[in-house]
Amino acid sequence: MGRLINKIKLFPNNNEKSKEIEELLKTRLELANFEVVEDSRYDLALAIGGDGSFLRMVKNNVFDSETYYVGVNAGTLGFLQEISIDDIDVFIERLNNNDFTVQTIGVQETKITTKDGNISRFFSLNEIVVRDKNLKTTKLNIEIDNELLEKYIGDGVLISTSIGSTAYNLSFGGSIVYDDLHTLQITPIAPLNTKSYRDILNSIIIPENRTITIKPTIDGTDNLLVIVDGENNIYNEVEEITTIVRNKKIKCIRMSNFSYARKINEKFLSEK
Numbered sequence: 001m002g003r004l005i006n007k008i009k010l011f012p013n014n015n016e017k018s019k020e021i022e023e024l025l026k027t028r029l030e031l032a033n034f035e036v037v038e039d040s041r042y043d044l045a046l047a048i049g050g051d052g053s054f055l056r057m058v059k060n061n062v063f064d065s066e067t068y069y070v071g072v073n074a075g076t077l078g079f080l081q082e083i084s085i086d087d088i089d090v091f092i093e094r095l096n097n098n099d100f101t102v103q104t105i106g107v108q109e110t111k112i113t114t115k116d117g118n119i120s121r122f123f124s125l126n127e128i129v130v131r132d133k134n135l136k137t138t139k140l141n142i143e144i145d146n147e148l149l150e151k152y153i154g155d156g157v158l159i160s161t162s163i164g165s166t167a168y169n170l171s172f173g174g175s176i177v178y179d180d181l182h183t184l185q186i187t188p189i190a191p192l193n194t195k196s197y198r199d200i201l202n203s204i205i206i207p208e209n210r211t212i213t214i215k216p217t218i219d220g221t222d223n224l225l226v227i228v229d230g231e232n233n234i235y236n237e238v239e240e241i242t243t244i245v246r247n248k249k250i251k252c253i254r255m256s257n258f259s260y261a262r263k264i265n266e267k268f269l270s271e272k
Helices: 016-031 051-060 085-096 260-269
Strands: 007-012 044-049 068-073 100-114 119-124 127-132 138-144 147-161 184-191 204-206 212-216 224-228 231-235 238-255
Touching: 007 016, 007 051, 016 044, 016 085, 044 051, 051 068, 068 085, 085 238, 100 127, 100 147, 127 138, 127 238, 184 238, 224 238
Parallel strands: 007 044, 044 068, 068 238
Antiparallel strands: 100 119, 100 238, 127 147, 127 224, 138 147, 138 212, 147 184, 184 204, 212 238, 224 231
């Protein structure tokens, strides 16, 4: 069997360190007879930088399910980035020998419907966050497959994918989920819990193919801030927001010695 990967496009971060690594990678890849391209037809998209560069790369590719994705960590945490700078030569050798595995990652699909009938659709890799437009108290009805889960009141809700569970979700006390599970996780942001208001205080993990629906309550605002993988969007007179992990997947390259448990330890617990 021939090589699975032949054409590669590099997506560096816009800083000096990433540019240096880009030149190094280009030289090493071409010496191994890979074709580094600038056009829109390639087998592998390779991000150079931190997690933000990986997210931008996938978005730039419109979450294409046929492209392979991987990243070289030139940032700080780099949880989404599979390859360290010191392992570039080993990575290229393994790429040349098809010595890697392919992990499918579930992509979040969201639809926002406003009262005038306008519909916005988008994909996200990490999460969406729903808050009041002016960052006041947010009142929402949250449903799972059209069944009421709770009448939420607080600062907002975050709905993350499995791969996004280690990102913003973790800051609000959400659970870490193995990224080969295609789940969504509802994590409350400063929920109220008084005699008058009762909210679920912990995150809830929802399996794939279950639809989460968010509807502004009658006594709350319907002008909402929706943050999609870190990008702010304002929607006025929102009727409902639906989000799901269903059919859309992307293919991420993992080295044959990849261990999710080890990655959690290295990124969050190791002193190095």
